Amino acid sequence: MHTILLCGGSGQRLWPLSGSIRSKMFLQLLPAPDGGTESMIGRVCRQLAHAGLDGSVLFVAHQEQLAITRRYTGNKYPVIGEPYKRGTFTAAASGALHLHSTGKAKPEDIICVAPADMYADEDFFRLFHQFPDILASSQAELLLLGTKPAYPSDQYGYIVPAQGGREAYARVLSFAEKPDIAKARELMQEHALWNCGIFAFRLSFLLAHLQKIGLPTDQTAFVAQYPGLPVRSFDKEVAERSSKAAVVRHEGEWSDLGSWDTLTARLHSPVIGEGGLWGDCRDTHVVNELNVPLHVIGVPGIVAIGSPEGILIAAKKDANTIKDILQEHSVKAPMYGETGWGSYTVLDRTANGTSLVLTIMLTLLPEHGIPEMDGQHAAKTWMIVSGHGEVAVNGAAAAASAGGIFTMTRGERHAIRAFSDMKLIEVRISEPGDDGRVYGS
Template identity: 60%
Template structure:
């Protein structure tokens, strides 16, 4: 069996901490077993390894998040990148076709597709192991994983099962996507399950499905067609059109940490970062990534979140409304992370003829940027902490605190850190100088 983990999302639901570069799964907020904090994707990676599923796992992400995914999974898994975001169906298909084209999976092997940001107990992953037997025994085309609802939520999809065919699985009668709460209550009374977004099927099934759609089953050919492909949901495109489906019931913990309410319920601290909560402030949380302190006095049931990208003060009940405010905003994030470190945009100034962009970059110890090249702008690097080498057109120069490097347009350049480093980068150019910020 092979497990494909999908890394997606627009990065709006947990704004301002998340953005389209650093989506929610990379936020190191969850308490980890050994102390400290871990990310959602880091937690899932740890659970996959613990349950013996790590050697057969493949992560599929957007190309801009390749490095970040490798960083937060500790580079322990293969990661492939989509050239464009085209929804869960296309991402799952790309992963399956990759396994087929590289000879890693045989036609009769089971492919399990799951979100990389799920939050569940370890027993949840035990169900992955039984998918091959469930598919064989039930003769279903697809097997799903559902969990018993804890309350009538209008944020989840519901699976309505038929009579249990055995103690291990049930057939599926129908689906209902995000019903109103009154309808959700009725569904729960009918023993409906929350849809966990986990799908299992044979490689043969998905390749046949692609063939019927006129899509290639070769990895290079499918990747080449990405620009013309529409956004497709696996639920809408495949699951709801397939009559023969089985579902496994999970009785333990499962949550979608896609809102500030659900996320803060899992935090052991009410204040993360500088600041504090005073007075009558029940069920209030602060998450602050800024150096400036953030205080909440006498206000209950809110979340106060600050990052270089912005500040959000909202009741937990209405915080998801930020998605409508942000809408289809194309503003580039002020803060981003990469496989080697992070960056923050400090200032944009100048004119169209002489645009100036100032960035602060941080690189992890024993890491390096990829080789960079710009035809349109020059750069000035000033080292403010740590030490390493700056590579200019293949030649290495020692870089220490206070050193300044002028990099003309057309010069190949990179930096290699021996210790953790910070430096200030000033870009100057006639064209837009922020179109190629550090994303890998």
């Protein structure tokens, strides 16, 4: 069986920590077995390995997140990039066609598609081993994994299974996508399951579906059509149209941690970062990435979140509204980003006539570096704050350590590599023609 993990979501409900540059799966907040913290994607990788499912894993991410995905997965698994975000169906098809075109998967092989940011117990992943046998015994064309709801929720989709059988699976009767609370209660009375976004099928099933809707089964041709493809979810495009779908039931722990109330319930402390809680602050959490303290006094049931992107103060029950706000209002250029080589924070943006002056804090990981750039539309100055490494300008390398200053005029080729943890301040004067990107992967 081949497992395709999808990394497409931006997690707007977890703003200001999560966004288009750093998705929620990369947030290093969850308690780890060693007493430290881990990301959602790191936790999933650890659990897949523990369950013996890491033999054939493929990650599908947006092309701008290739490097950060490789970094957070420890460079242990292949990662392919989508040129555009076109939904879970398109991402899954791209991954499956990659496996097919490279000869790693044959038409009769089982493909399992799953989100890379799921949060579940160990038994959840052990159920994956049953998928090949259940697909064979049930004669289903599609297999889903659902979990018993812990409470009526309007944030999850539901799967309604047939009742009465003793098998390890049940036939799927219908689906309900994020119903209101009253309908969710009715669905729970019908023994409906939360839809975990897990799909298993034979590769030949997906190839036939692509042909049916007029899409190529050749990966190169499929990727060439990306710009014109609509956004399609696997649920609506495949699952809800299938008359031969079955579901496996899970009764343990599962959540997608897609909102502040579900994520904070998993944190090891009510205060992360600079700040504190004082007085009656029951069920209040502070998560602060800023270097200024964030204190909450006598306000229960809220989240107080600080990052370079902004500050969110919200009642937990209302915090999901931030997604609607972000969609209704234009969002400024990202102030923080993570890459394969480290991270950056935009400290200041100042327009100066036709130029834009950016002041950026760069943090480089040991033995990582920013590849050579030509600086065609920008002049830069780098001031090393801490650590040591090497800066190359027009091919000439020089040692770089705290206090060092390097200036690159427009058109000069330049690169930097860190030998230890390294911080530097960049002042960039961007001229017309600059693509506006702070830094890529």
